[in-house]
Amino acid sequence: MPFGLLKYGLRKNYPAEHHFTPATDLKKHYDVVIIGAGGHGTAIAYNLAKYHGIKNIAILDKGYLGGGNTARNTAVIRSNYLTEEGVSFYRESVKLFQNLSNEFGYNVMMENRGQLTLAHSDATIRSFRWRAEVNQHLGVRSELVDRQTIRDLVPHLNMDEDVRYPILAGLWHADGATARHDAVAWGYAKGACDGGAELHQLTEVKDIVVEKNKVVGVQTNRGNISCGCVVQAVAGASSLVSRMAGIKLPIHSFPLQAMVTQPYKPLLTPHVSSPHLHVYIHQTSRGEFVIGGGSDPYPLYNTRSTLEQKETLSSAILELFPFLSQAKILRQWAGVTDMTPDYSPIMGESPVENYYLDAGWGTWGFKATPICGKTMASLVATRTVPELIKPFSLERFYRFEQVNEAGATAASH
Amino acid sequence: MKIMVCPLSGPRNISEFTYGGECHEMPDPSGCSPSEWVEYVFFPDNKAGVVLEWWLHTATSYWFLAERNTITNRIIRTFPASEVFSERMEFTIKATSNENKESRS
Numbered sequence: 001m002p003f004g005l006l007k008y009g010l011r012k013n014y015p016a017e018h019h020f021t022p023a024t025d026l027k028k029h030y031d032v033v034i035i036g037a038g039g040h041g042t043a044i045a046y047n048l049a050k051y052h053g054i055k056n057i058a059i060l061d062k063g064y065l066g067g068g069n070t071a072r073n074t075a076v077i078r079s080n081y082l083t084e085e086g087v088s089f090y091r092e093s094v095k096l097f098q099n100l101s102n103e104f105g106y107n108v109m110m111e112n113r114g115q116l117t118l119a120h121s122d123a124t125i126r127s128f129r130w131r132a133e134v135n136q137h138l139g140v141r142s143e144l145v146d147r148q149t150i151r152d153l154v155p156h157l158n159m160d161e162d163v164r165y166p167i168l169a170g171l172w173h174a175d176g177a178t179a180r181h182d183a184v185a186w187g188y189a190k191g192a193c194d195g196g197a198e199l200h201q202l203t204e205v206k207d208i209v210v211e212k213n214k215v216v217g218v219q220t221n222r223g224n225i226s227c228g229c230v231v232q233a234v235a236g237a238s239s240l241v242s243r244m245a246g247i248k249l250p251i252h253s254f255p256l257q258a259m260v261t262q263p264y265k266p267l268l269t270p271h272v273s274s275p276h277l278h279v280y281i282h283q284t285s286r287g288e289f290v291i292g293g294g295s296d297p298y299p300l301y302n303t304r305s306t307l308e309q310k311e312t313l314s315s316a317i318l319e320l321f322p323f324l325s326q327a328k329i330l331r332q333w334a335g336v337t338d339m340t341p342d343y344s345p346i347m348g349e350s351p352v353e354n355y356y357l358d359a360g361w362g363t364w365g366f367k368a369t370p371i372c373g374k375t376m377a378s379l380v381a382t383r384t385v386p387e388l389i390k391p392f393s394l395e396r397f398y399r400f401e402q403v404n405e406a407g408a409t410a411a412s413h
Numbered sequence: 414m415k416i417m418v419c420p421l422s423g424p425r426n427i428s429e430f431t432y433g434g435e436c437h438e439m440p441d442p443s444g445c446s447p448s449e450w451v452e453y454v455f456f457p458d459n460k461a462g463v464v465l466e467w468w469l470h471t472a473t474s475y476w477f478l479a480e481r482n483t484i485t486n487r488i489i490r491t492f493p494a495s496e497v498f499s500e501r502m503e504f505t506i507k508a509t510s511n512e513n514k515e516s517r518s
Contacts, residue, residue: 239459250455253483298432301461301484308414308428341455397455398448 019186020065020193026200029226030058032380033218035205035241036233037061038070039181039366040358042188042199043373044231044380049195051374052381057197058227059189060220062204066185069235072303072335073366074258074292075181076271076282078115080142080173082131082408085391086344087138089371092388094175096370104187108179109285114270115176116145116153118320120165124276127407128171141174156267158322165276165319176271178282181366188373208245214353215245229354231380236336237301238346238359247350250397251338251360254295255302257309259332261324263287272320275407279316288330291317295337295363303334337362342402343409347376348385348393356380357394364409415486419470420477420493433467436478436497442504463489 008014032048034041037059048054061067077097079090100108119125128144135142150170151159159167189199200222208230209217217226234241239251264287273280278294293313296306310332318325339362340346346360358376361368375386385393391403415427435457440449458464461484468479468491478497480489 239457240461248452248456249459250457251459252457253459299459299483300486302486304486306415398451400451 019190020199023200024198026058026203026220026223026225027056027198029056030198031056031228032058032231033225033227033229034059034231034233035061035218036068036235037065037185037189037199037201038068038233038235039066039185039188039369040070040235040361040372040376041231041233042066042185042192043369044233044358044376045192045197046188046195047373047377048381049192049197052377054381055196057192058225059192059197059199060203060205060218061199061201064201065189065199066182069335069337069361069365070181070185072258072333073181073363074280074282074290075178075366076115076280077110077177077179077367078173078271079140079175079367080115080117080131080135080171080408081405082127082134083344083403083405084134084138085403086405086408087135087140089388089392090364090367091138091140091175092374093368093371094177096374097177097179097367100179100184100187100370104191106183106187106190108183108187110177110179111285112175112177113282114153115173116150116270116272117171117173118150118167118272118274118276119169119171120167120274120276122168125169128169131171131408135173143172145170145172153270154268154272156321156323157272158320163319165274178271178284184366184369188369205241205244208241208355210245210352210355213351215355229356229380231356231358231376233358233376235338235359235361235365238338238357238361242350242357242359245350245352245355247352247355247357249338249346249357249359249394250341251346252299253301253336253338254298255300255304255334256292256295256337256363257305257313257332257334258290258292259310259313260284260288260290260330261327262330264289264327268321274316274320277316277319279313279320281317281321289321289324289327295339296334301336303336305332305334339363341397343405344403345372345392346394347372347389348379350394362409364405417468417479417488418491419473419475420491421475422470422473425470425472429470429472431469431471433469433476436465436467439502467494 079094081087132142204221207219268283271282340360350357375389416424479491
């Protein structure tokens with residue numbers, strides 16, 4: 001059998017399929033330069049190449065394809081936000097996610113498992129009722145559920161009443177899902193490169209050339225390029241990159257730590273999160289429990305691990321799933337999250353002409369990948385801001401029109 | 414646990430402290446433009462490197478300043494705010510009848 005497989009692999013009729021263009025020298029000019037080859041950057045390139053006929057695109061990345069926060073998020077997809085703007089935006093994203101494997105001809109392992117958010121206080125139940133009403137009004141499946149329904153959905157959840165924070169009710173979001181995060185970036189990159197875009201890894205942007213308040217070029221460690229426009233999609237380093245173009249952003253960068261346990265048999269279907277305990281958990285298709293929580297308590301450009309954060313996560317998750325006390329932590333990691341004051345992203349035009357922002361993705365970036373790619377590409381190609389992302393412009397802070405998603409975002413993912 | 418030195422209480426666990434934001438010069442609240450104020454309130458430098466920050470020792474409600482490197486997380490220096498702010502800051506707003514009309518419309 002192994003020999004048969006080897007023969008199959010070496011036969012010329014089945015050549016290895018390349019996901020992206022092999023490394024070439026940079027061209028002198030690109031119509032669109034995208035900084036950041038994560039899910040967002042590649043999704044923008046994909047939509048430009050496939051739906052807007054723009055082919056002369058360079059996707060630049062200091063590291064490698066999908067190696068930043070695309071690889072570090074915990075792959076949660078949901079749309080049960082609180083504001084009309086937020087819910088409408090993420091609802092479209094979930095819809096696009098559902099068809100993504102078909103769109104690519106490439107399996108992103110999307111699984112519609114649902115999401116259960118837990119309430120441990122009357123105040124949380126009130127806010128859940130509010131969110132459920134807003135969601136249902138906008139066509140998103142969310143409902144307030146009682147303790148018995150929670151027991152049916154998650155039989156292993158600790159429903160004891162003599163714990164520190166007993167579970168009173170839940171917000172059940174049937175549209176909640178998960179997908180293979182790397183595959184999303186790979187699928188988009190493959191499609192973008194098939195459509196003519198170039199992926200340049202290990203290409204660090206050193207400076208952004210702005211003349212008369214208009215971006216005209218980018219200086220990299222591999223040479224200078226002139227460009228028609230620039231899109232920055234660099235979650236975790238948004239302030240640092242935008243500063244090169246002279247743009248200040250309302251962002252604080254905090255690390256967020258997550259961890260996974262050893263694999264178990266499949267026993268937890270939905271994603272379970274508790275905003276009160278600052279913890280969330282789901283079981284991956286290979287059996288590991290992914291455990292994440294809130295961001296670190298102070299800003300840092302560092303993905304180090306701290307014992308205190310691991311202890312907080314562990315103590316919270318043991319209250320919900322006591323059987324995990326036997327589990328070993330297999331690995332841990334962190335990603336830098338760009339937090340905005342209103343917990344909503346920043347998308348659209350910037351004070352510099354032809355320089356577009358895709359930033360401030362805090363802890364809600366992965367789930368927005370398909371719709372962000374679609375709307376940002378439309379903005380770059382047509383130079384008109386799509387309705388869906390109008391509320392998320394940088395300008396909103398100057399008009400005091402923030403989109404408050406603090407309650408629906410913090411530590412519930 | 415990481416240790417931070419409180420200028421009042423000495424070395425303590427970092428979990429006893431609350432981060433209070435970057436320390437910047439405040440524009441004159443009654444004289445600056447709305448966009449200057451917006452940038453002061455919402456737009457931090459968010460620098461990768463050494464920054465000057467406000468910190469609170471939560472247990473004693475004591476606010477002080479700290480120089481910290483946001484790449485290495487090394488706390489370089491902590492000191493009382495009186496080293497930077499020598500006099501009390503007043504927040505009296507000179508409201509005129511015109512301004513009141515604008516804010517209502």
